[in-house]
Amino acid sequence: xxxxxxxxxxxxxxxxxxxxxxxxxxxxxxxxxxxxxxxxxxxxxxxxxxxxxxxxxxxxxxxxxxxxxxxxxxxxxxxxxxxxxxxxxxxxxxxxxxxxxxxxxxxxxxxxxxxxxxxxxxxxxxxxxxxxxxxxxxxxxxxxxxxxxxxxxxxxxxxxxxxxxxxxxxxxxxxxxxxxxxxxxxxxxxxxxxxxxxxxxxxxxxxxxxxxxxxxxxxxxxxxxxxxxxxxxxxxxxxxxxxxxxxxxxxxxxxxxxxxxxxxxxxxxxxxxxxxxxxxxxxxxxxxxxxxxxxxxxxxxxxxxxxxxx
Amino acid sequence: xxxxxxxxxxxxxxxxxxxxxxxxxxxxxxxxxxxxxxxxxxxxxxxxxxxxxxxxxxxxxxxxxxxxxxxxxxxxxxxxxxxxxxxxxxxxxxxxxxxxxxxxxxxxxxxxxxxxxxxxxxxxxxxxxxxxxxxxxxxxxxxxxxxxxxxxxxxxxxxxxxxxxxxxxxxxxxxxxxxxxxxxxxxxxxxxxxxxxxxxxxxxxxxxxxxxxxxxxxxxxxxxxxxxxxxxxxxxxxxxxxxxxxxxxxxxxxxxxxxxxxxxxxxxxxxxxxxxxxxxxxxxxxxxxxxxxxxxxxxxxxxxxxxxxx
Numbered sequence: 001x002x003x004x005x006x007x008x009x010x011x012x013x014x015x016x017x018x019x020x021x022x023x024x025x026x027x028x029x030x031x032x033x034x035x036x037x038x039x040x041x042x043x044x045x046x047x048x049x050x051x052x053x054x055x056x057x058x059x060x061x062x063x064x065x066x067x068x069x070x071x072x073x074x075x076x077x078x079x080x081x082x083x084x085x086x087x088x089x090x091x092x093x094x095x096x097x098x099x100x101x102x103x104x105x106x107x108x109x110x111x112x113x114x115x116x117x118x119x120x121x122x123x124x125x126x127x128x129x130x131x132x133x134x135x136x137x138x139x140x141x142x143x144x145x146x147x148x149x150x151x152x153x154x155x156x157x158x159x160x161x162x163x164x165x166x167x168x169x170x171x172x173x174x175x176x177x178x179x180x181x182x183x184x185x186x187x188x189x190x191x192x193x194x195x196x197x198x199x200x201x202x203x204x205x206x207x208x209x210x211x212x213x214x215x216x217x218x219x220x221x222x223x224x225x226x227x228x229x230x231x232x233x234x235x236x237x238x239x240x241x242x243x244x245x246x247x248x249x250x251x252x253x254x255x256x257x258x259x260x261x262x263x264x265x266x267x268x269x270x271x272x273x274x275x276x277x278x279x280x281x282x283x284x285x286x287x288x289x290x291x292x293x294x295x296x297x298x299x300x301x302x303x304x305x306x307x308x309x310x
Numbered sequence: 311x312x313x314x315x316x317x318x319x320x321x322x323x324x325x326x327x328x329x330x331x332x333x334x335x336x337x338x339x340x341x342x343x344x345x346x347x348x349x350x351x352x353x354x355x356x357x358x359x360x361x362x363x364x365x366x367x368x369x370x371x372x373x374x375x376x377x378x379x380x381x382x383x384x385x386x387x388x389x390x391x392x393x394x395x396x397x398x399x400x401x402x403x404x405x406x407x408x409x410x411x412x413x414x415x416x417x418x419x420x421x422x423x424x425x426x427x428x429x430x431x432x433x434x435x436x437x438x439x440x441x442x443x444x445x446x447x448x449x450x451x452x453x454x455x456x457x458x459x460x461x462x463x464x465x466x467x468x469x470x471x472x473x474x475x476x477x478x479x480x481x482x483x484x485x486x487x488x489x490x491x492x493x494x495x496x497x498x499x500x501x502x503x504x505x506x507x508x509x510x511x512x513x514x515x516x517x518x519x520x521x522x523x524x525x526x527x528x529x530x531x532x533x534x535x536x537x538x539x540x541x542x543x544x545x546x547x548x549x550x551x552x553x554x555x556x557x558x559x560x561x562x563x564x565x566x567x568x569x570x571x572x573x574x575x576x577x578x579x580x581x582x583x584x585x586x587x588x589x590x591x592x593x594x595x596x597x598x599x600x601x602x603x604x605x606x607x608x609x610x611x612x613x614x615x616x617x618x619x620x
Contacts, residue, residue, distance in 0.1 A: 028489050044503070045325050046342060075608075076580075100530070107424070116392075117365055122342065123441045125527045125529050125530045125578040127530075127605065127608075128531060128607035128608045128609070129594070131609050135607070137607070138454075144529050145526055145527055145529070147527070174526070180518075182503065183519060184519050184523050184524075184527060185510070185519055185527065185530060187513050187516060187524065187532070188513070188519075188523070188524055188527045188528055188530045188531065189527070189530025189531040189532065190531075191509065191554070192530075192531035192532050192534070192535055193531050194511060194568075194571060194575075195505055195568065196531070196534075196588050197571070197586055197587055198564065198567050198568045199501065199502060199505065199564055200590040200593050201567055201586050201589065201590055202497070202560070202563050202564045202567045203497050203498070203593070204589065204590070204593055205563075205567075206495055206497060206563070209493060209494050209497055209498075211593075211596070213494050213498070214494075214497065214498055214593070214602065214604065215593070215596045215600050216455055216602065217435045217455055217457070217494060217495065217498040217499070218457070218483070218498055218597050218602050218603065219435050219436060219454050219602050219603075220410070220437075220495060220498050220499025221500075221502035221503050221538050222497070222498040222499065222502050223348050223594075223603045224502070224534055224535070224537060224538055225502055225534070225535075226590070226593055226597055226603070227534060227594065227609060228388070228531045228534055228594070229491040229587075229590040229591070229594065230572075230590065230591045230594040230595075230611045231587075233583075233584050233587035233588045233591070236583070236587050237580050237583045237587060238580075239585045240574075240575045240583055241575070241578055241580055241583070243574065244575055244578075245576060248575060248576060250512070251568075251572055253512050253515075253516070253563075254509055254512045256570070257508050257511055257512045258380065258504075258561075258565070260503065261504060261507070261508055261557065262561055262588045264550075265504075265551070265557060265558060265561075266554065266558060268384075268551055268554075270547050270551055271561060273543075273550055273551070274543050274547045274577065275428065277507055277539075277541075277543035277546050277547060278543045279514065280507050280510040280511055280514070280536070280539040280540065281539070281540045281543070283510050283513070283514055283521075283525070283536055283539070284439070284510075284533075284536040284537065284539065284540040285506055285540075286481045286521070286525045287528050287533050287536055288527050290525050290526065291531045292525065292526065292528050292533060293449055293527050293528065293529075293536070293611075294611045297438035297439065297440050297447070298437075298438045298446070298537075299438070299537060299609040299610070299611050300609070300610060300611055301359075301603075301604045301606070301609050301610055301611075303490070303517035304442065308593055
């Protein structure tokens with residue numbers, strides 16, 4: 001793979017920033033990686049892990065001279081980060097991000113982007129429940145989708161280059177408008193996280209069922225929810241605050257449907273329940289067929305993959 | 311391991327029945343396995359897989375002479391199955407089941423149990439999203455909990471023997487009353503399944519987001535829910551119809567909590583969101599520490615475990 005960016009600047013070296021550093025290095029896509037992080041401990045760890053060639057806490061200094069700058073910070077921080085590094089960007093550079101909400105990135109990042117800089121928000125739909133530079137994985141983006149939401153008038157050559165960068169890290173690339181992105185992700189990611197956080201919270205608060213019982217018998221289904229409810233709290237707070245309309249809309253639909261289910265249970269409508277439970281099986285088959293999910297029983301983690309068995 | 315039951319009769323050879331057959335055989339816990347299934351195709355497949363020594367569609371014939379009979383059928387069928395085989399049970403035999411609801415098993419199974427037969431409902435909290443005799447796994451119960459809910463006055467020797475049987479298949483055994491079981495499982499298993507089924511249904515019905523988008527971008531969180539929403543429809547219909555009170559109670563709490571979260575989003579209460587999202591992380595740590603969950607990122611299925619990568 002040819003070098004796509006001589007100098008790549010990553011702002012924020014959490015799970016995603018660290019994974020980009022590892023993946024871009026492994027694929028030989030960049031000559032120099034500059035890491036920017038406001039957290040001193042993260043900077044030290046980035047150095048120990050050898051994730052970058054240069055490390056600084058100063059976003060403007062890190063972005064100066066970069067051919068591509070990717071802001072890997074919670075979406076609530078995009079405005080202030082863009083304000084810090086915007087003036088330092090060189091003409092022809094690409095400025096991007098990895099946030100899970102795209103409308104807010106355009107609105108709050110856009111005004112700080114100087115003329116001549118290509119601003120192309122992006123969202124790699126990939127991750128794990130772990131956070132921080134140690135959570136980085138070179139293979140994180142393989143066979144996952146990365147959605148680019150270029151504003152109108154984006155230069156095609158810059159867009160192609162950023163798409164090539166993601167493809168070279170193993171991702172499939174999709175393009176759409178920011179508003180549509182925010183609606184799609186509200187149902188495929190944001191509301192699922194919200195209800196996972198919610199049921200874990202509900203279970204933690206019960207007086208008639210002990211915490212130890214919740215943990216012991218979690219293999220009955222509950223534990224599946226705890227994975228995404230262990231995701232980074234700051235990132236997710238920012239997602240909900242910044243995709244409010246789409247999340248509330250999708251949550252409204254979820255609630256309506258749940259009320260209908262609740263009513264079926266109360267009135268003993270077995271046929272209605274059976275029909276829904278049959279329909280939902282097909283969706284999983286589609287996800288497995290698309291390569292976005294494993295077909296191994298129980299995600300392949302059981303039997304034999306539990307800590308005690310290994 | 312010594313033989314615990316000379317003759318074990320399994321009624322219903324789905325995921326759980328087939329797994330018991332495999333596990334009991336592997337551990338040398340029984341001499342003869344009798345398989346009973348009303349479905350001709352299942353009987354044929356049980357024969358092909360070599361899961362049992364004798365196969366019959368007649369529950370009474372299969373149960374006659376057995377030292378232990380385990381009904382591995384949806385809880386809605388317990389009453390009629392117990393009525394069929396009850397009269398055939400020999401004195402001193404143990405009659406058990408594997409249903410996810412226990413109150414209904416006592417109520418509907420109990421009246422058909424002759425004097426001298428030990429009726430001990432059980433619930434192995436283990437499973438996968440697959441169904442049928444081919445889904446059986448000898449290791450399914452290892453390091454998982456099996457809950458026994460003996461009615462008052464159960465003979466200790468019979469209880470010990472059934473507990474030993476489950477332990478010998480790798481399970482940890484817990485004892486509790488049927489009502490408490492139904493409450494605990496409502497929050498750790500039934501409501502999680504219900505909301506998983508619900509969100510998968512909600513996503514399938516959207517007009518502004520295509521099915522293909524839901525599938526493509528499911529790695530953002532949605533796909534975690536599709537696993538349990540692919541579980542057996544008949545089994546789960548029966549769970550909800552037969553644990554109505556506890557499910558509606560826990561669902562009520564879930565809804566209250568979700569309304570509070572919804573309000574935090576609407577009014578921009580970032581601190582409230584962050585506090586909940588931080589608290590829920592601890593629960594997962596407890597589940598991992600207890601050996602009920604893997605600590606591998608993304609359930610260990612990614613990166614590299616997706617079909618395309620393998």
